[in-house]
Amino acid sequence: MHQPARPAEPHRSSGGAGSAARGHDEPPWYRQKVKIPKRVWGTGRYSAGAVAYHAQITALAQRADGCRAGVLTLAGYMGDSKRTAERFLAELSAPGPDGIPELTTIRRTDAAGDGETAERRTEGLARGEHFAFVAVLAVKALRHPLLVLYAALAYAVATRTPVTAAELGGLLGVTERSARRMTDELEGLGWITVHRRTGDHGRHEYDVHDHPLHLVTDEPLPPDTDGGSAADTTGASLASKEDPELTDVRSTPERGSFRRRRGDRKWVGAPVDNSVASVAATFRPAPPVRPLERPAYAGPELTLSPRVWAVLEPVRDLLGRCTPYTARRIAREIGAQLDSGIWPDDIRDQITRLRAWTPTEDLTDPGRWLLGAVLPPRSRCQLPGCHWGFLAHTGAPCKACAEIATAHPPHTGLARPHACTTCGWNSPTPLPLQRCAACRPTA
Numbered sequence: 001m002h003q004p005a006r007p008a009e010p011h012r013s014s015g016g017a018g019s020a021a022r023g024h025d026e027p028p029w030y031r032q033k034v035k036i037p038k039r040v041w042g043t044g045r046y047s048a049g050a051v052a053y054h055a056q057i058t059a060l061a062q063r064a065d066g067c068r069a070g071v072l073t074l075a076g077y078m079g080d081s082k083r084t085a086e087r088f089l090a091e092l093s094a095p096g097p098d099g100i101p102e103l104t105t106i107r108r109t110d111a112a113g114d115g116e117t118a119e120r121r122t123e124g125l126a127r128g129e130h131f132a133f134v135a136v137l138a139v140k141a142l143r144h145p146l147l148v149l150y151a152a153l154a155y156a157v158a159t160r161t162p163v164t165a166a167e168l169g170g171l172l173g174v175t176e177r178s179a180r181r182m183t184d185e186l187e188g189l190g191w192i193t194v195h196r197r198t199g200d201h202g203r204h205e206y207d208v209h210d211h212p213l214h215l216v217t218d219e220p221l222p223p224d225t226d227g228g229s230a231a232d233t234t235g236a237s238l239a240s241k242e243d244p245e246l247t248d249v250r251s252t253p254e255r256g257s258f259r260r261r262r263g264d265r266k267w268v269g270a271p272v273d274n275s276v277a278s279v280a281a282t283f284r285p286a287p288p289v290r291p292l293e294r295p296a297y298a299g300p301e302l303t304l305s306p307r308v309w310a311v312l313e314p315v316r317d318l319l320g321r322c323t324p325y326t327a328r329r330i331a332r333e334i335g336a337q338l339d340s341g342i343w344p345d346d347i348r349d350q351i352t353r354l355r356a357w358t359p360t361e362d363l364t365d366p367g368r369w370l371l372g373a374v375l376p377p378r379s380r381c382q383l384p385g386c387h388w389g390f391l392a393h394t395g396a397p398c399k400a401c402a403e404i405a406t407a408h409p410p411h412t413g414l415a416r417p418h419a420c421t422t423c424g425w426n427s428p429t430p431l432p433l434q435r436c437a438a439c440r441p442t443a
Contacts, residue, residue, distance in 0.1 A: 029136045033210065034058045037123075038130040040102060041151045044173065048144035049088045051151070052078060054102060055139045058122045067120045077140065092122075133158065135210040138191060146189075148172060149182050153192055154208045162203045308334050311344050314352040318366035326367030333375050346389075350374065381432050404430050 034055050041051045056077055060067035069077070075085035092103035106119040125131055132151035142150060152171055156163045169179035187194050190212030195205040304312075308331045312319065319327060338344060354374050363369055381400035389401040418427040422439035433440060 029059060029140075031210070032059055032062070032136040033133055034062075034136060034139070035125060035131040035133055036151055037125055038132065038155065039096075041132060041148050042130075042155070042171065044171070045097070046091060046102070047088070048148045048172075049080070049084070050091045052139055052144045052147050053085070053088045054092055054122055055134065055136070055147070057103065057120050059136045059139070061121055068117045069120075070117050089120075096123075130155070130159075137211060141212075142186075142189070142191070145172060145174075146182060146186055149179075149186060150191055150208070153186075153206050157206055157208050162199055162201075162205075164203060304331050305335070307338060307344060311338075311347045311351070314348065314355050315366065315370065318363065318370075322367040322370075326371070330367065330370050330375065333371065337375070347375070349389075400432070404432060404434075 036051065036055050036058070040046055040054050046054070053074065056074065057067050057069075060069055071085050071089065072082050074089075075082045078085065080088075089103060093101050093105065095101050100123060102123050104121045104123070106121065108116045108119060110116055132155040134147075134151050134154055138150050139147060149168060149172060152163070152168060155161070165179045165183070166176045168183070169176045172179060172182070174182070183192075183194065186192050191209055193207040193209070193213075195207070197204065199205045304327075311334050312330070322330070334347060337347060351370075351374055358369070381398060381404060383398070383400055386398045386401065389398050418430050419425065420427065420431060420436040420439055421434045423436065425436050427436065
């Protein structure tokens, strides 16, 4: 006598338990169960997807060679993409509150030196630690949020802990109403049985099953009507009769209210061109038009304080070739140096010396020359604490700068008489201590 053939196992869809139907040949994991620590699913630290992958890896780790499944294989087991699987694995690999990650990856190589698939291990349970004992079939069949709800109900049933929809919603991070809907969905899939109002203080009691009690089709769930006008008292309003003023099919919303359409249709606007070219031409920003000539300066007139004019006296003829913006930068730089304690005569003498040393034909940009070569504090001897030939804080003349000035007088010609006294190298500028950098003794 032959038994009738069993129907083919339906294909799993999102949120369904079709793959949970028992086929003719049971796979090895069909009746397998794993322990998920409460610290993983009951603290809210890890997402629902990370909880599902933790359970799947724990189940695969019970094999003789451990969990050697790659990321793509794990994603295929859970019905996710590879990118999603990598995100959940990275979440489990991050250090936990105690500094220890829930997932550890061990890289291995064979005798030939070739890399093998990494071995993944989940953190085990400590002595006396609470956990949820769930079926691997539920891990594969349920969508991730329903798996966390299934684990919470399995833990509540095992520990005989009464739970409410508000507590389940707080665990899942959803509202109480969403927790009720998820519980109804889990019951509809056949994974739990709800005994309503049979527990203490009118609470529901639950039975958790290792396998669904019936075959679930891939039909979509009915629309949510718990918030509309109906006679249902489980979460809706108590209206039992429809108001024709509110449900008139001839009314249409306009500007947030309801109004009846006019019979003459005079309120309809003129047709609008909604073609792609018209929309693109409307919202495309106009390209900037560069003017042919530089616009004239329209800002406030340039005014310099008397102390700045006194410092810039040697280069008064060059200021007319500077833009107002550059002139203001020069004035600010001189004012900052005067406020820092530098003497005005020092700055003016420095400007006078460099103006005499620099040929007029080389001053193509006077503003850049003043800001880059003249005004920055510098010293000819390159000794710390020397500014323009005077020692800081005391104002005494620098002897090193005086010796350089005596040995190398300023020049304005094209010749370069500055030479190193040791190697004879000709320098375009005066050399400190009459030696080049290669021949100068180091401290």
